[in-house]
Amino acid sequence: MRLGMVIDLKRCMACYGCQMSCKAEHGTPPGVFFARVLKREEGHYPTPRMLFLPVLCNHCSDAPCVSACPTGASHYAEHGIVDIDKDMCVGCRACMMACPYNNRYFLDERRYYFGEAGPTPYEEACSDRHPEGVVMKCNFCRHRLAEGKDPACVENCAAKARTFGDLDDPESIVSRLIKERGGFTLHPEAGTGPNVYYLGP
Amino acid sequence: MKDTRQELEAVMHAGRALGEEIREDVWIPSVCTICYGGCAIRAHRVNGTIVKIEGNPASPTGSGRLCAKGIAGIMILYDPHRLKTPLRRTNPQKGIGIDPGWKPISWEEALTETAARLEKVRAEDPRQLVLQVTTTMAPSSLLFFTFGWAFGTPNMWVAGGGVHCGNGAHAAGGITHASWSVVPDFKHCNYAIYFGASKGHGAGHAATPNIAQAADARERGMRMVVVDPMCNFAAAKANEWVPIRVGTDAALALAMANCLVNELGIYDVEYLRTKTDAIYLVRPNGRYARDAASGKPLVWDAGAGAAKTYDDPAATSAALEGEYRVNGEPCKPAFAVLRDHLKKYPAEEGERISGVAAATIRRLAREFGAAARVGSTIVVDGVTLPYRPASAIFFRGAQGHKNSMYNCFAIDLLNHIVGAADVVGGTLGFNPVCHGHPESGRPRYQPRPDRDGLMAVGSWMLPHVPYPPAEPRRPDSVGFTELFPLSHVSPLMASSDQEQWWQRFDLPYRPKMMINYGANSIMSVGNKEAVARSLKNFDFIVSFDLFLNEFSDFADIVLPDASYLEVFDPRPNFPFIFNHPAGMGEWGWPIRQPVAEPTHERRSAREVLLGLAYRLGLGPEINMAINAFYGLDGPQMLDPAGTYSLEEICDRELKHKFGPARGLDWFKEHGVITWPKKAQEVYWRPFVDVRIPIYHEYLMELGERTGKLCEAAGMRFDPRYYGPLPEWLPCPSHEVKDAAFDLYAFYYRDAIQVNGFTMENPWLDEVARMDPFSYRIAVNAETARRKGVQDGEAVWVETSTGRRVAGRLRVTEGIQPEAVGIAACAGHWTEHQPIARGKGVFFNDLLELDFEHTSPVNLNLDLCAKVRITRHEDQHAAHGA
DSSP: OOEEEEEETTTOOOOOHHHHHHHHHHTOOTTOOSSEEEEEEESOTTSOEEEEEEEOOOOOTTOHHHHHOSSSOEEEOGGGOEEEOTTTOOOOOHHHHHOTTOOOEEOOSOOOTTGGGOOOHHHHHHGGGSOTTSEEOOOTTHHHHHTTOOOHHHHHOTTOOEEEEETTOTTSHHHHHHHHHTOBOSOGGGOOOOSEEEEOO | OOOHHHHHHHHOOTTSOTTOOOSOEEEEEEEOOSSTTOOEEEEEEETTEEEEEEEOTTSTTTTTOOOHHHHTTHHHHTOTTSOOSOEEOOOOOOOTTOOOOOEEOOHHHHHHHHHHHHHHHHHHOGGGEEEEEOSTTTTGGGHHHHHHHHHTOOOEEESSTTTTTTHHHHHHHHHHHSSSOEEEOTTTOSEEEEESOOTTTTSSTTHHHHHHHHHHHHHHTOEEEEEOSBOSTHHHHSSEEEOOOTTOHHHHHHHHHHIIIIIIOOOOHHHHHHHBSTTBEEOTTSSBOBOTTTOOBEEEETTTTEEEETTSGGGGGBOSSSOEEETTEEEEEHHHHHHHHHTTOOHHHHHHHHOOOHHHHHHHHHHHHHHTOTTOEEEETTEEEEBOOEEEEEOHHHHSSTTHHHHHHHHHHHHHHTTOBSSBTSEEESOOOBOOOTTTOOSOBOOEEOTTSBEEOSSOSSSSOSSSOOOOOOOOSTTOTTTSTTOSSOGGGTOTTHHHHHHHTTOSOOOOEEEEESOOHHHHSSOHHHHHHHHHTOSEEEEEESSOOGGGGGOSEEEEBOOGGGOOBSOTTOSHHHHSOOSSSEEEEEOBOOSSOOOTTOBOHHHHHHHHHHHTTOHHHHHHHHHHHHTOOGGGSOOTTOOOOHHHHHHHHHHHHHOTTSSHHHHHHHOEEEEEOOHHHHTOGGGSOOBBOSSOHHHHHHHHHHHHHHHHTTOOOOGGGGOSSOOOOOOGGGGOOOTTOOEEEEEEOOSSOOTTGGGGOHHHHHHHHHSSSTTEEEEEHHHHHHHTOOTTOEEEEEETTSOEEEEEEEEESSBOTTEEEEESSOOOOOTTOTTTTTOSOOGGGGOOOSGGGBOTTTOOBOOOEEEEEEEOSOTTSOSOO
16 A cells, blocks of 8 residues: 545645644644645736645655665655654754755754744644654654544645545545546656645646 | 554654643534634644644534634634733823733723723713624624614624625625625536635635535536636636726626627526516606506516506516506616616727726627526426526625625626526525524525515625615714615724714714724724724723734723633524525534633623623613524523523524524534525525516615715715616726826735734744735736836835835736735734734725715725835835735
8 A cells, every 4th residue: 555645736726724734733833834835826917827736745655865864764654654753863854955845844943833922732732742853744644544534634625635545556536536637746857756646727 | 663553652642742641632513713704613622722623524614624714723722912811001092002001900890890881871872882893703793783782872883894895795695696695606607707706715705615616616617717906816716817907897797798688689588587677667767667556666568568567477478678658658678778778888898997808808798698508407406497507706806896886786787687696507695595404494584575576685694684775864873874774884983084974964972982892993994094083082992802902002991802712602603694605515503612711811702791781780681682683582582581691592592493402502512503405495596586676776766865865964975876777987096197106906815814813823924924925015027017126125005195005015927917916904013913013014004984985875995096106215124024
């Protein structure tokens, strides 16, 4: 089984629900977004195109972050998920240099959303999950998968633009969507074998 | 390396410190209120801390999904800058930026003083009390108005709401769709044309459920055309963006209507005959020809060669065209009058006014007319129904102008020409018909005909309904809504010319005391100077708030409100005409309940106000007002002599609607009750015997009467806005002659920030700062080049009336070259909201706030301004982040 995600750019309307549900699920510190939405425009008035691109860790099959990690902290977990064992991470950030997708974050020091006012009760409850001096990123919500749920960004997507499933199973919905609608990955030239696919707008 | 089990244990401690014992792990259903959308949510509470808010999968208004704003509610709940105790001002001087010198006081002290002030006001003249509430909590905040009814004041308003967002759209929606707003029937529509609306793209009524419905429609292949000065949200997802000159929507819509009727000959004869007043005979003076005995409007029965009343069975073959002699006068069917009227708007005239090419106008009309498939039917749930898969919708952008009423009527006319109103695939009102829960039969409502056979709503937000309009009369209220019965909310509550109106109409009192509920009216209405001047009239202002804000500078006592996550409400999502998703699916009635207990000294404002009413001896009055508001009768009716808690009232309201077994306890556990919608409810038009006006004869009568009252008082009145057929009339911004002011500034609703108070939410702020547009001033690339300004530069946006705001530019290809687009209600300056402070641009400060800039029909404020942009002299200041 190789878990992956398909994001339908025709359905996505850039509400930032994925970005926010990921933050709320993981309690990430300020400046850290395992899921993000990028906006860009192309063309000229009066026919410009407004493009929205939700991004996250691609959980690559040939992940340069895993190869670059000197301690084995970045590793392949179950079903191809790329995760970081924070106890093994020494914060060298070689993985961040190696990742062509810019979806890893290094927490240099603890920060809170209300600054000097200190952590909210919510942030207190979440802060143990993100120790200082280590790298962090999306792990496809492994804790939710273990409970039989989809990743938070998938379950929350108001446009139902995200589908999650087994890319090794040709009959899975993700595999069929990629086949039928010509799914593509980002930066295929990097040769990393991303497991996050996109359907065109 | 750890094994998978160890690893998972490490990642599965959401909501508690590692190793901490789980004492509590619950999901509590409730309702979001970051915006008025009211989506059903459930909150995850672990060991007393809220660790997640999600959409409630059990509800059609939540469907397990939630927008970014709703998810971020945690950061409002736990904001350390929230008010913690009641505060009393020590500095008697009031003004923008003048420190009130807040001193913490006890609740008892605060309530004793408030009660004493209220008693004095009530003894003198209860009308001196003004209740001001926020749109954010609508419809829940309307419960506040029961205090006003009990107290005896007519002066209640939603500050900013109404005058900005819907005095036009809601009135028009009510008159022609019996609903607060309109959407395409996403499930079946094949061609939707949006005029200044973003339904399904991140903002507005039923915002979250609409996102999935709109995405389904896109995937299915619905063609979407978005008419808008800016290519964002809806336009970004559309098949075609039609850039339009700000505020000229009526001209484009009327030109399209002319193409349909006079060039293409596409119109739905059957629909016009049976569901509109198109057959009503119009006299040379513009009024309906009426039957002398019954007063009913007459139609021309071509077979009999005689005039008959509209409800005569022969009316089905009544004439739509021609000219007939009736009571000695030449009369024409309303449709024939409309047809002639539309000839004033050939596509070339549409182009001249709106900037949209005549060829484009003709093509859009052709596409819309062809897509409507006039005459076709479809079977839904075993019921054969008219099938008109084309829809024209409008909202804030189109209606937010002085020509508000005609803009809305002109756009909606497109639907009625092709019969695409509340039928399969067409434009749907939000749920104007509900047959009730199968067991209780409640809530039950549907539109009904008035004496002219025209539609009156079956359910509405407010006691007054849009049609038939009330008789205009000399005003008794500060906002003069009695004089303008089609208005919901009046800018005269805070306008710069309010005193002039009050004097001319001899208003026998002046507002002296205000109770405010969460509205930051200094920022939410118009320019801050006008609002500040109006607030200075008050001797005493009590304000329930989450935070100190810009409005607090004018308050005398500030009371710390419990947030939406800490209070009860039995009907946060009702009436269904407001924000329940339209189309087939399920009905869902959720409750709001506390997911966390209020901390510090925070209390639910509505409970406090209820307590105040009892304390003032207004028990019978408030109980009767609540009975009226909730429609309570039978065993659930409040006893006038009783004293009730908000929880008891919630319990009675729920039992009244869903039977004795489904009181508050049942709802606390289940959160929501759902039942399936019927095709006869959703596509109600063929089943309910009502007509709607395409010829608004009642406006003429209304205009004459309102005009007489205004003239008698010496106030200028422009009768052009009260014609029976929509026209394009310019906004004040279109009439600015000074060529230096060459751009039209407008604001739009952002998907990540809504209203003013989300700006203090650090999660939303962080995303808004990452967004290219949220905090920037959008200007077309060619325009920027011409002006010599660049992306990222600080600029002044300055009106021809001398108002100006600063901000940073976003140069884009996605905006009409004459337009300046600014998002949301931003630009806070209060030090009490450190996250919000200095972010974004305070657009509303550009708006004139007087009758000259107000629709004289529905009192919508004109929300565009003619401006110039110039490079800011200080490039280093923050200017809108």
